[in-house]
Amino acid sequence: MSEHITGIDYQTALANLRSSDLTMREDLPPQDELLRRFHPDYQDGARIKLPIGPNAGDYCHPELAKLLISQPLINDYDLSGAEHLNTDVLVIGGGGAGAAAALSATEAGARVIMANKLRIGDSNTVMAEGGIQAAIGADDSLQQHFEDTFKGGHHAANKHLVAQMVTDAPAAIRWLIGLGMTFDLAKGENNNGHLSRKRAGGTTVPRILSYRDFTGLEMMRVLREAVELDENITQLNRHPAIELLSDEHGRCVGAILYDLEKRRLILVHAKSVVLATGGSGRLHLQGFATSNHYGATADGLVMAYRIGAKLKDMDSFQYHPTGVAHPPHLAGALISEAVRSAGTKLVNGLGERFVDELLPRDVVAAAILRECREGRGVVWDGQVGVFLDTPRLIAGDPDVLNRLVTLGHIAHKCGVNPAEEPVMIHPTLHYQNGGIEIDGNGESCVEGLYCAGEVTGGIHGRNRLMGNALLDIISFGRRAGAAAATSGLPLKKVRGGVGHVHNLQREMTRAGLVSEVKAPVLYPNYGKFDLREHAGLQEQQS
Amino acid sequence: MSNSLLTLTINGHEVHASPDASIIQAYAHADNAITANVGCMGQGVCGSCRCMIRKEGEREVRTALACETKVEQGMQVSFIDYFIPEHIQYYDITAIGDGWNWLEDTQKAFPEAEHCRHCGGCNRACPKGLEVENGVAQVVAGDFGAAADTFDQCVMCNLCTLSCPEHIRPNHLGLFARRMKAARTLRPVDLMRRLREIDSGKMKVEFDGELAS
Numbered sequence: 001m002s003e004h005i006t007g008i009d010y011q012t013a014l015a016n017l018r019s020s021d022l023t024m025r026e027d028l029p030p031q032d033e034l035l036r037r038f039h040p041d042y043q044d045g046a047r048i049k050l051p052i053g054p055n056a057g058d059y060c061h062p063e064l065a066k067l068l069i070s071q072p073l074i075n076d077y078d079l080s081g082a083e084h085l086n087t088d089v090l091v092i093g094g095g096g097a098g099a100a101a102a103l104s105a106t107e108a109g110a111r112v113i114m115a116n117k118l119r120i121g122d123s124n125t126v127m128a129e130g131g132i133q134a135a136i137g138a139d140d141s142l143q144q145h146f147e148d149t150f151k152g153g154h155h156a157a158n159k160h161l162v163a164q165m166v167t168d169a170p171a172a173i174r175w176l177i178g179l180g181m182t183f184d185l186a187k188g189e190n191n192n193g194h195l196s197r198k199r200a201g202g203t204t205v206p207r208i209l210s211y212r213d214f215t216g217l218e219m220m221r222v223l224r225e226a227v228e229l230d231e232n233i234t235q236l237n238r239h240p241a242i243e244l245l246s247d248e249h250g251r252c253v254g255a256i257l258y259d260l261e262k263r264r265l266i267l268v269h270a271k272s273v274v275l276a277t278g279g280s281g282r283l284h285l286q287g288f289a290t291s292n293h294y295g296a297t298a299d300g301l302v303m304a305y306r307i308g309a310k311l312k313d314m315d316s317f318q319y320h321p322t323g324v325a326h327p328p329h330l331a332g333a334l335i336s337e338a339v340r341s342a343g344t345k346l347v348n349g350l351g352e353r354f355v356d357e358l359l360p361r362d363v364v365a366a367a368i369l370r371e372c373r374e375g376r377g378v379v380w381d382g383q384v385g386v387f388l389d390t391p392r393l394i395a396g397d398p399d400v401l402n403r404l405v406t407l408g409h410i411a412h413k414c415g416v417n418p419a420e421e422p423v424m425i426h427p428t429l430h431y432q433n434g435g436i437e438i439d440g441n442g443e444s445c446v447e448g449l450y451c452a453g454e455v456t457g458g459i460h461g462r463n464r465l466m467g468n469a470l471l472d473i474i475s476f477g478r479r480a481g482a483a484a485a486t487s488g489l490p491l492k493k494v495r496g497g498v499g500h501v502h503n504l505q506r507e508m509t510r511a512g513l514v515s516e517v518k519a520p521v522l523y524p525n526y527g528k529f530d531l532r533e534h535a536g537l538q539e540q541q542s
Numbered sequence: 543m544s545n546s547l548l549t550l551t552i553n554g555h556e557v558h559a560s561p562d563a564s565i566i567q568a569y570a571h572a573d574n575a576i577t578a579n580v581g582c583m584g585q586g587v588c589g590s591c592r593c594m595i596r597k598e599g600e601r602e603v604r605t606a607l608a609c610e611t612k613v614e615q616g617m618q619v620s621f622i623d624y625f626i627p628e629h630i631q632y633y634d635i636t637a638i639g640d641g642w643n644w645l646e647d648t649q650k651a652f653p654e655a656e657h658c659r660h661c662g663g664c665n666r667a668c669p670k671g672l673e674v675e676n677g678v679a680q681v682v683a684g685d686f687g688a689a690a691d692t693f694d695q696c697v698m699c700n701l702c703t704l705s706c707p708e709h710i711r712p713n714h715l716g717l718f719a720r721r722m723k724a725a726r727t728l729r730p731v732d733l734m735r736r737l738r739e740i741d742s743g744k745m746k747v748e749f750d751g752e753l754a755s
Contacts, residue, residue: 119590119624121698122581126588136736146747163747170736177728180635180721182690185730195730214695217587221698225717229632237624238578260577293588294580329562333584405695409586413610522577529575 005384007377008349010424017387017422020351028355031363038366038373040286040319040427041462047315052507053305054445060314063285067298068305069508070517072501073242073531074256074265079498082256082265086491087113087234089484090254090268092241093276093300095123096216096470097453099223100477101274101442101484103179106232108485113268114233115257117240117277117295117522121224124278124293124454125473128216129336129406130200131208132474133467134169137197140205142166149468152202152360153433153461156313161459164440165468168475173209176474181222183209198341200466202360208467213338213406219470239266240522241299242531244273244307244449245496252307252449253489253496263535269496271488272448274480275300276473279432279454282524288429289332291323294527299520300455304436307500309444312457313434318464321346321364323428325385330414332428335388337361337466339407342400347387347422348376354386362463365427378424387422394419431469433460442480448488450480550617565608565619566591579608579621586610589699592669593621605701607669624700627709633718641726645684652715655682657708664702664712670695674702674712681719689719 008016028034036042047059052069060068089105091098094116102112114120135145145166150157173183184196197206211218227233238260245254245267254269277300281292290296305311322335340346340357346364348354348371355367368386371377377384390411394400401408401418411418435457442450453473460468508515523529532539547558552569559568566583570576581588591608598616608619633651648655655678664674677692693716702712739745 118578118581122588122590127582127585134733136730136732138732142740142745142747146749159749163749167740167747170733170740173733174737177724178636180717180723180725182720182724182728183730191727192729192731194732212694214587217697221696221717222721224698225714225721226635228626229630229634231632294576294583327562329560329564329567330584406585413584523575526570527576528573529577534575 005379005382006375007372007379007384010378010380013349013378013387014421016349016351017347017389020347022345022347022353024353028367034366034370035362038370039362040288041316043286046286051513052511053504054308054310055314058314061285061317063283064280064298064301064314066515066517067302067519067521069513070302070515070519072306072498073518073520074537076498078537079256079265079267082267084267084269085113086269087111088271089274089481090115090270091274091276091481092255093278093453094118094120094237095276095278095453095473096125096220096223097473097477098274098276099227100474101276101452101481102227102233103223103230104478104481105274105485106230108482110232110485112233113236113270114227115236115239115241115255115268117299119237120227120235121220122293122295123220124296125216125470126220127291127293127334128470129213129334130338130466131198131210131215132173132470133200133207133465134173134209134471135166135207136170136173136195137205137207140207144204145169145207148203149465150461152465153463155461157461158458160440161438165459165471165475169471172471172474172478175478176219176222179222179226181219182211184211198338199358200341201337201358201364202465208341210338213336213404216470241303242520242522243498243501244303245269245498246307246500247494247496248499250308250500251447251489253494258531258535265535267496269491269494271491271494272450272484274442274450274452274484275304275436275455276452276477277455281429281432285317285429288319288427289323290429291320291332291334292429294524297521297524299522300451301435302520304444304449304451306504307446307449309446309449310437311435312437313462316433316462317429318361318431318433319365319427320430321361321368321427322388322425324410324414324423325426326380326383326424327414328381328383331383333410334428334430335410335423335425336404336406339388339404342393342397342404344393345389347389349378349386350376360463360465368427372426380424383424383426385424385426388425389422390418391420391422431464433457433462433464438476440479441483442476443483450484452476452480548613548615550613550615550619552619553621559613561613563613565593565611565613568613569608578623582609584609587697589697590624591621592699592701593619595619605667605669607699610669622704627703627711629709635721635725638722638725644686644722647722648681648718651718652710654708654710655715658682658710659708661707663705663707667701667705669699669701670697672696677716678710678712681715686719686723689716690723693717693720
């Protein structure tokens with residue numbers, strides 16, 4: 001995004017918008033060509049081949065590769081004197097996938113320790129606005145949900161995982177209602193009526209169930225409360241995991257945590273581990289602003305790669321079409337797809353539409369980047385973007401802001417009256433499409449290591465549809481938690497160490513790779529956190 | 543956009559920030575390690591960045607979410623850690639009955655709720671401007687529908703819990719009402735029908751000639 005910005009200045013563009021009859025440009029290239037030329041995944045420097053590790057030879061984003069092939073934060077001599085804990089299941093990550101896994105593990109009779117980098121609930125889940133997909137409409141079917149998801153992901157997903165997830169969806173909604181989550185009802189209907197359904201980009205029928213436009217908040221506050229009231233779950237907030245533990249057979253048998261309050265390391269031994277650490281948006285790949293939570297720094301991928309887990313599609317990311325472009329201090333903040341679903345049009349600086357707003361997200365994002373790159377974007381205060389035409393939407397449906405509460409809030413923060421002025425938007429780094437390869441129970445190729453949520457790959461292929469992330473975390477979170485609860489070695493036989501880290505370091509040496517980078521990074525670089533300094537760990541005398 | 547920076551104090555550190563910045567942005571770009579009291583960074587939904595604020599020249603200390611509050615010259619800010627009170631009545635939503643005992647259930651899970659002394663502390667503490675005190679009265683009276691509306695936009699920042707002299711935990715009480723209402727009364731007909739179609743094997747996914755299990 002360092003390229004020189006040209007475009008149409010805001011005032012001119014605003015006049016063009018107001019006098020426009022919203023004709024559609026007819027020159028959109030075919031989808032393949034559009035993605036190849038304008039989607040960030042396909043640009044120069046967006047992928048390299050991993051030199052070593054379980055995915056040697058596979059493509060990966062270079063920034064991520066730097067973290068995967070790096071130095072650990074700690075060495076085994078740092079572990080002397082560390083406190084020891086043990087549990088049946090260790091869940092790492094306090095978002096929706098981690099909470100669903102923890103609750104399902106205790107339902108299956110396990111004791112659970114849940115380690116959260118920040119606090120339970122501090123995650124992308126709580127920020128999800130749009131909703132959750134479940135094929136419950138009379139005009140809909142599991143088959144259609146399956147096909148939309150598979151096609152939307154460019155036929156790159158694992159069909160078995162997709163089929164399983166869409167089949168789980170209605171039961172997942174029932175489970176959430178059982179925990180006390182509310183869903184919107186169709187207009188004028190009561191609690192025994194039909195659920196309200198919204199259309200997502202790339203789907204054939206309306207399939208998104210939601211609670212207003214803060215579905216993730218409603219989901220997470222219910223899940224968090226259920227976890228906090230479950231006496232078989234021990235919460236360790238502000239305890240980031242910094243390495244997994246392996247036994248002499250390479251099985252995953254726990255993790256090393258860092259207690260931020262007491263500034264010390266803790267070894268947690270577990271029969272099995274569920275990794276639910278989320279994605280990597282806060283790495284700001286390609287210099288993009290992000291809609292992600294502060295903690296989304298790819299920790300799980302780094303730890304899993306070191307212990308030998310195979311990854312998938314590590315060069316595929318989702319850039320959500322409608323991030324805020326102006327004012328600059330809010331850049332990247334998300335405007336929900338629900339706003340386009342409700343009928344809002346995207347308009348360039350010339351007052352033209354240029355893409356069907358309800359195509360899959362990668363196509364819409366690429367089309368917006370094309371307008372900006374070819375000089376038809378709107379330029380304001382050094383920021384470039386296109387308009388999201390909220391004034392026409394609100395003029396046609398004056399009540400819409402009651403449904404789109406968050407749109408009203410964010411427009412207010414942008415200093416915009418959405419009934420009078422459009423919001424200026426630009427694609428924002430939103431989701432990590434790839435991740436750790438799993439089977440139907442969320443188990444990775446490393447025995448004892450289960451994974452759920454954004455840290456996994458194979459479910460969404462190379463592009464995720466709106467509403468499938470919240471479904472993914474519940475479907476696979478529950479399956480991973482239940483499977484982890486009934487697997488693994490008796491705790492007495494468990495003895496873990498960091499031998500797998502040394503293995504990867506030896507591989508680096510053999511390949512002549514030198515890295516000064518220490519990972520996982522835990523917080524974005526502006527978080528300015530140095531674990532060794534914070535913990536007062538001595539550097540080894542060489 | 544102004545180029546002149548404002549000066550304020552956050553957790554005892556002097557911080558310089560652009561007038562457009564929120565408190566959390568100012569803090570993130572100051573020179574401190576940030577490992578807590580931060581989350582969604584601007585969306586105002588995670589409730590993690592709760593803080594106390596005193597504006598220059600004012601005596602009153604007010605509470606706010608740092609990601610939704612703009613910096614001001616001379617402002618003093620202190621973040622408040624999340625905490626869980628010592629005594630919590632554990633309740634199990636999956637063990638609840640048929641809904642005729644809402645009042646008894648409420649009394650058992652939140653025995654302090656009827657001791658509300660109407661001091662208004664919770665209302666002043668709420669960064670979202672909810673009518674918290676009213677919501678507490680609604681739950682105690684058994685009007686779960688009204689209470690669910692009152693607490694609709696609660697982000698569970700816990701500031702009302704911190705402020706309550708009777709240890710009522712109003713946000714948790716509100717969520718209890720919301721959860722009970724959904725768990726006991728939400729029975730969507732379309733969802734029930736689809737679940738039956740799946741459970742009976744009438745609807746499934748087929749691909750490549752194989753059946754998904």
